Amino acid sequence: METPQYWVRADLSTAERIRAFEATPLAARGLPDSTYAFLARSCRQAPQATAIRYLRDPSCRDAPEDVSFGRLLERIHQTANLVRGEGLGADDVVSLLLPNTPQAQYALWGGQAAAVVNPINWMLEAEAIAAIVRAAGARMLMAYGGDPEIEIWDKVLRVAELCPQLQTIVRLGGDRGGAAPAGARFLDYDAVIDGYRGDALDFERDFRPGDLASLFPTGGTTGAPKLVRHSHWNEVVSAWLSAAVAGIVEGESRLSATPLYHVVGAFAGSLATLARGGTLVLATSVGWKHPQLLPQIWKVVEACRVNYLTIVPTIMNQLVQMPIGGHDISCVKGVLSGSAPLSENVARRFLAMTGLAVREGYGLTETTSVCMMNPKGGEVKTGSVGLLFPYHRARVVALDRRAGARDCAPGESGVLALSGPTVFSSYAAGGQEGFLEPGWLDTGDLARIDEDGYLWITGRTKDLIIRSGHNIDPKAVEEAFYRHPQVLEAAVVARPDSYAGEVPVAYVQLVAGADIDAARLLDEVRPAISERAAVPKDCYLMAGLPKSPVGKILKNRLREDATLRGFDKALRAAGIESGYTLTLEPGEPVRIRLDGAQPDAQRVRDALASFTTAYLIVTADPASV
Template sequence: MSGTLTSGTPMIEDLLWPRYAEPADLLAIEAIPLADRALPESTYALLSRAARLWPQRTAVRVLPDAARWGEPVDRTFTGLLSDVNRYANLLLELGVRRGDAVALMSPNCTELVPALLAAQLAGIAAPLNGGLARDHLTELLRLSGARVLITAGPELAPDMWDRAMALAGLLDAILVLRPTGATGARAALPALDGVRVGYLDELAAGADPDTFAGRPPQSSDLAALFHTGGTTGAPKLAAHTHANEVADAWSLALNSLMAGDSVVFAGLPLFHVNALVVTLLTPLFKGQQTVWAGPLGYRDPALYAQFWKIVEHYRIAAMSAVPTVYAALAQCPVDADISSLRLPMVGASPLPAAVRAEFQSRTGVALLEGYGLTEATCASARSFPDDARPDTLGQRMPYQQMKVLRPGTWEEVPPGQVGVLAISGPTVFPGYVVARDEHGHVLDGLAKLNDGWLDTGDLARVDGDGFVRLAGRAKDLIIRGGHNIDPAIIEDVLLAHPAVTAACAVGAPDEHSGEVPVAYVTLSPGTKATEEDLLAWAANRAPERPAAPKAVTVLDALPVTAIGKPYKLPLRADAARRAIGKALAGFSGVTVDAVIENGAVVARVGVPSALDGSAVKDVLDRYAIASRLESRP
């Protein structure tokens, strides 16, 4: 991936920065092969380049918390590189080598940023969501093979520290992080047999800050193992190479609207690929400053009351968040000068039209949608402020090719038709970790990869300009009497209602049609819309009669995965519970629940011992859903 010239010379800089301000620039960019662009070899080479070009420029500013947003802890690019070298040399001393994973489990803090980059330098970073169940964390550690854990200490996140202690038997070393800007006495750490436990900054204090003593990574080496969220069973580990991450970050940095003095706000946790690629690696290309929110990030309620003041104070130009964040910000009066904000990017789940309109009305700034997934590193499509196409998620990014396939096959569908979106190019991951052997991590595409093409599982159209229009998830299709219904068309109708902020449509078991569509929504604060109103609204606007939902249920919040993506399985379970419960309402004493087992919904029916269960079973057999009868007193 790297060229023959030293990165930073004028010729290399010309190759790195073609014009990319409008959709028409895409083909001109791709006229030069990516291999000739002379991208940095690794994330470490990317950071080293930034430290060489802008040594004393502030790279990161980390806020202790929302209340103390004016008291950041800063690192220059040189200071960040020094921390990465020290931490990586400590990992080397602990036995970490190129093919070894280092687990990281912590809220965002000053030390976590260089720790993640150091893990990619010495070995392979394996960020963990500390909110996952213990058995999931155990399985992720087993798959990754990580024997070193960098984790939040008892001052920073007591609950996470307790989880780390529960995992200690799987580890050789636990390196502890303190809160941003922490002063005073440190909490005492336990002595554990066979496990080295200590504060990261103390243990690394004597390590060399100027160079890394081990072998620096190459572009084909693994850089990170990211878990995919785990909506069915245990989360999977998706492997990223250094080439994957550098190419994706460069594609984002190409944005001609983002100059070197632009400031980026980061509020997503670093176990999320967006936080790593969009708000850590991408700013390194142009020497841009990133302001990191406190440990709770966007999940801190106190952040929203201060947010516009933060934008004004730090002159925030860009940010990346999920729709629920922008929905909350749209309710916050703009009490500061936010004229610096130009690129508020949104992704991870569909953007409701009401949220888009309300945010722009409040701020005067248009939200820019994007598209991506962990298996394609992070970002695969981007929007343009001066070429708004609200019905799309943006244009494919440079060197990432897209095509549309027939569901369940690798056969391409005719132009303009809906099918499963497939992506190829430099950001497509090499596979999921399925095992480890004497050569390192064993990777497998698990039927998602075919000759370099990634099956995203998303239904979409892609037009001649490379703009992507999503149409739901292939696995989310509702099949009503043999008729395929895309849940997105139901969700779009409900999202057009002025009170609706989020919507999910799923299939409910039905005796006659196999399944029928039902929907779940959330409403804007202070608005009123009954379930009957929403049902009538959808029935009058559904593009086809079979797509009109049979029920609309209002919830306080829709379920999401640990990384903020819609999680429909609990809604399918609820729909099944309601449908089966209604069907069995005539049986006295029968209870109905629906549970998720191995990614599937199972109806669990409690039958009194005095009741003939065969009659209940006769009713259940009319429904295409797994069920289990359980006798009870």
């Protein structure tokens, strides 16, 4: 079977060559209409080749579990037929509570062949998982049984209690000893799957590119769930372009330790690799969460002959502390980074250590996955997120409440807006929330475009610190900390201030064995910060910065902590040193609970007179407020 015409080895190394590639319209590329057809073609082309290599233990003592492309397609068929056999149709939803295992791949792609999938972060609490399941309207839940690294089944039992609309719950791999959930039909995947047809789908489905394929949660772990609608076309184009720009081809391998409930793990990591005919290396069920994967990563790379590595910035921060030793990593052809900004200093240290330039990219759940990247064979600009993928467009705009949006001049920083075939249509709730104007996604990020067409993310609109009317970019300040040899990770956020409105403060995790205090660290970093106003007022040392499940530093948590510190500082400066308790819930005003007659509410208001951050004073006697 010949390689499909849409798999071309194109030179996408410059913006000009990308425009030349676009001379062929996207509609003329012959891309399949569904992720099922996209994967089925690659599986049938080389059925004996290895599609998935799964390592249960990063020590590599045991042989990995290899899954051929022929076996992958068989399991996709069987899983899709199971879903349809339970009465679900093309518009029904299957929620997935699955880690990085081969069975999760069967569920992700088999589920899309039959219905709509809804991958969920299995690290959330049961109540948060249940809220997403309800918001998605799922009728089926496929969940992992658990292993020594994942305790999950008790959550499944609780979700079953909270979601009576679930008709079927399927245990997909892992520990099979957990109790059957009450109130729903229960299936053990391993016990029943071979009873379903594996050579084809046993139902008719006329796929259309615009058919809904998945509902991916976004927007954090608090508040009402926000579900991003991905069509089959979104996912196919995203994976196709990810493979083309990354440069992976058939027979090459890519290690993906990013969770499958994250779009990078699902599409840029998994679908792009498999559909291109490459081998997907899954390193343990929990990926980077496994305590031994990072210390053993060079052994894994050597043993599995990994050609491409996808590494999130917080992992890269730790990786540069770990020497390669005697391991042979000459097999590595590319190192890709995304999901959060990468420190330029860390990227340079990695280059010096390995000889490999880190090709940083950028994307959102709302763009299906990565939609720009530093090019293969072109200039890698450290600190940039590279060139836009073909068939995409970007605008950098200045937003004015009176005049509306104005396109920025080249090199000028503004709000990044994106348009293209991987941009989602809407959230599950409907409407045009998230769009600057029809067809143009408001990313919420600040960016600039240089003379070569490379994009540079300069911050988040909500991360910008405004000190006495002066805009401070926290990324530039963080880079000064990353250059210090005793700093592992750093984040700079705004703290409310009575005089300046906001001031920058730094949260820092030191490297193991560091011998420095916060005051000395701030003194040593100060000369590297180019403007006086940007120097943090305080530096807080932490054992570890709060992170999302994919390793992104949670600045919202740090902002909440800094807000409480700012209120406490202002009250103490006014002589109010006791008699109050400060709390802050996401999306709510700061609550100031007065514990007695002193201090009185008016004195507190006077102390916070210049604060613009919303707050609420609570007393035992509401009439006294």
